Amino acid sequence: xxxxxxxxxxxxxxxxxxxxxxxxxxxxxxxxxxxxxxxxxxxxxxxxxxxxxxxxxxxxxxxxxxxxxxxxxxxxxxxxxxxxxxxxxxxxxxxxxxxxxxxxxxxxxxxxxxxxxxxxxxxxxxxxxxxxxxxxxxxxxxxxxxxxxxxxxxxxxxxxxxxxxxxxxxxxxxxxxxxxxxxxxxxxxxxxxxxxxxxxxxxxxxxxxxxxxxxxxxxxxxxxxxxxxxxxxxxxxxxxxxxxxxxxxxxxxxxxxxxxxxxxxxxxxxxxxxxxxxxxxxxxxxxxxxxxxxxxxxxxxxxxxxxxxxxxxxxxxxxxxxxxxxxxxxxxxxxxxxxxxxxxxxxxxxxxxxxxxxxxxxxxxxxxxxxxxxxxxxxxxxxxxxxxxxxxxxxxxxxxxxxxxxxxxxxxxxxx
Numbered sequence: 001x002x003x004x005x006x007x008x009x010x011x012x013x014x015x016x017x018x019x020x021x022x023x024x025x026x027x028x029x030x031x032x033x034x035x036x037x038x039x040x041x042x043x044x045x046x047x048x049x050x051x052x053x054x055x056x057x058x059x060x061x062x063x064x065x066x067x068x069x070x071x072x073x074x075x076x077x078x079x080x081x082x083x084x085x086x087x088x089x090x091x092x093x094x095x096x097x098x099x100x101x102x103x104x105x106x107x108x109x110x111x112x113x114x115x116x117x118x119x120x121x122x123x124x125x126x127x128x129x130x131x132x133x134x135x136x137x138x139x140x141x142x143x144x145x146x147x148x149x150x151x152x153x154x155x156x157x158x159x160x161x162x163x164x165x166x167x168x169x170x171x172x173x174x175x176x177x178x179x180x181x182x183x184x185x186x187x188x189x190x191x192x193x194x195x196x197x198x199x200x201x202x203x204x205x206x207x208x209x210x211x212x213x214x215x216x217x218x219x220x221x222x223x224x225x226x227x228x229x230x231x232x233x234x235x236x237x238x239x240x241x242x243x244x245x246x247x248x249x250x251x252x253x254x255x256x257x258x259x260x261x262x263x264x265x266x267x268x269x270x271x272x273x274x275x276x277x278x279x280x281x282x283x284x285x286x287x288x289x290x291x292x293x294x295x296x297x298x299x300x301x302x303x304x305x306x307x308x309x310x311x312x313x314x315x316x317x318x319x320x321x322x323x324x325x326x327x328x329x330x331x332x333x334x335x336x337x338x339x340x341x342x343x344x345x346x347x348x349x350x351x352x353x354x355x356x357x358x359x360x361x362x363x364x365x366x367x368x369x370x371x372x373x374x375x376x377x378x379x380x381x382x383x384x385x386x387x388x389x390x391x392x393x394x395x396x397x398x399x400x401x402x403x404x405x406x407x408x409x410x411x412x413x414x415x416x
Contacts, residue, residue, distance in 0.1 A: 020304055021312025023183075025320075027298045028070050028313075030189035033330050034345075035071030035287045038338055039079040041088065042285060044220040044320075044327040046071050049286030051317030053277030054310055057289075060273035061265040066299055066307040067253055068314070069277050072290035073349060074130070074242040077137050077396060078235045079287060080150065085230075088285060092225035094235030096282035101239040102246075102275025110268040117244070123360035125403035126244040128373045130353030132380030132399045133241060137346040144339025145170075156335055161203045166340030169196025173344055186297050189341055196337030205334040211325060218324035223285030233393055237400030242290050245352075246271055249291040256300045368410050376403045 028050075036046040050070035057069050075095065082091030108116055143152040147162025156162075173192030176184055184191065200206050247262075250270050254261045261270060278288040295313075299305065320326060362369050378384070380399030385392060393401065 017306065017309055018312045018316075020302065020309045021314075022316050023302075024068055024295050024298055024309060024313040025316045026190075027183070027186045027294050028068050028292045030187060030193060031073070031292065031294060032070040032317075034189060034193075034338065034341065035073065035076060035079075037330060037333060038076055038342065039287065040083045041079065041287055042221045042223075042327065043330045044218075044322070044324070045222060045284060045286045047317045048220050048321035049277075049281035049284050050289065051314040051321070052284075053281055053289040054314035054317075056277045056280060057270075057273035058307065058311055058314070060276060061269050063307050063311070064265045065250070065253060065261050065270060066257065066305055066310055067249070067291045068295040068310050069274065069289040070292050070317075071287040072242055072278075073345065074133055074245070074290070075235070075238060075288050076346075077133060077140075078238050080140065081395070082231055082235065086228050087226075088223050089226035090228035090231045091235075092223060092282045092285060093228045094231030095288050096225050096279045097232040097236050098239040098288060099275045099277070099279030099282060101236055102243060102271055102278060105243055106268045106272035106275060109271065114247075114262065114267050117247070120404065120408070121240055121244055122407060123356045124362055124364075124369050124372050125376070125400075125407050126241055127353045127355075127357035127360070128376040129380070129396070129400050129403055130241045130245075130356060131350045132353075132377060132396050133238070134346045134348070134350030134353065135377075135381050136396060137342070137349075141339055141342035141346050144335045145343060146339070147336050149335070157203075157205055161205075162336035162339075165196050165199040165203065165205065165334065166336040166343075168199050169193060169337045169340035170343050172196070173341055182301065183298075186294050186301065189345075192341050193333060193337055196340055197333060200334040200337060205336070206332050208332060210331060211328045214328035215324040217322055220321050220327075221285070225282055230392060234395070234397045237397040237404075240400045240404065241353075242288070243271070244356075246274055246291065249293065249296070252293065253291070253296045253299065256296060257305045366413065368412060371410065372403060372406045375406065376400075 032046060032050055033043045036043045053069040057067070079091055082094060105117065139152065140150040143150055145163060145166035146159050147157035148155050169192040172195040173188045176191040177188035180188065247267065250261050250267060274289060281287065281289055357364065364370060364373060376399045379402055380396055383394065384398060385394035386398065
């Protein structure tokens with residue numbers, strides 16, 4: 001008799017977990033699809049690789065950490081530049097190499113311990129690199145909010161109407177993030193996009209022609225990487241910033257659940273999972289994966305700490321990836337709406353970098369720290385570039401490498 005009563009109970013738990021997983025995906029959805037929409041990648045592929053990446057992470061960490069992996073904001077700038085310069089296949093080569101960097105870092109931690117990362121990549125390096133990522137994207141956000149292409153070369157919509165839609169999307173996102181209650185506070189991006197989209201409907205900015213042409217069910221447009229050494233050298237250094245953020249994300253989810261994931265399953269395994277998931281995504285044409293703080297917030301709100309919930313979220317994402325109409329609908333979001341969201345998003349990335357510096361407590365006017373921070377910012381934002389034949393290093397990648405090298409070679413004060 002006890003066995004007959006057990007089956008319905010297990011079934012009920014599975015159904016409940018399935019719905020909770022769908023809710024977690026809903027929380028992550030806005031940010032997840034925003035990255036491919038901004039960078040020219042396929043949103044259906046991003047959904048599939050986010051789900052598959054989460055499953056890979058769960059396998060490597062033995063299903064112990066309730067996190068969801070999806071599109072990383074840190075790589076938006078290099079993906080935009082890469083797609084324009086080398087095309088999607090060449091860019092994917094660089095992103096796959098970035099995943100290898102995570103894997104190598106995980107091996108380094110496994111051998112030397114977690115403190116080695118703090119020595120090689122201290123806040124005085126990672127903070128300004130993260131700031132560069134946000135600041136270098138500022139013109140793209142402004143141009144798109146004004147109804148232009150990201151480079152500002154082509155006017156797509158009348159400026160006054162475009163700015164109205166973009167700024168209303170921005171205002172909604174801010175207000176929901178500050179004043180929203182419950183689940184709404186976790187989905188400010190979705191709320192902002194909805195309001196901006198409605199305004200664009202009124203202005204006649206939305207083009208629905210692609211929806212009717214799209215199939216209801218279709219295999220995502222997967223893209224294999226092509227070897228491109230330039231893309232590797234350009235993108236790999238950018239992995240520095242999200243690698244450090246990974247530590248913070250793991251600590252954050254541990255603080256919510258009351259467990260020390262740095263020890264079990266270990267930061268070396270969580271970083272390995274992130275790296276393998278990122279390289280895998282790149283081999284299919286998706287953006288790099290990272291742990292989502294929105295989903296961590298949802299875990300804190302619902303008090304559901306079962307990592308199996310994320311497995312259901314991953315399965316839901318992979319299934320949605322085969323709905324062709326969904327991708328077509330997402331691609332109708334007008335440029336000004338995305339620009340309005342980006343104004344806050346890229347500014348927030350810059351603030352994260354600034355906060356990294358502030359929390360470190362380092363004296364930024366001390367000669368060594370001042371030199372490192374100043375040169376990272378000026379080289380990265382100013383557009384400094386080094387070339388040797390076909391090899392070229394510039395922007396965020398140059399800033400990241402410069403910061404690591406300066407931190408290793410500049411002498412420390414006697415007090416330090």
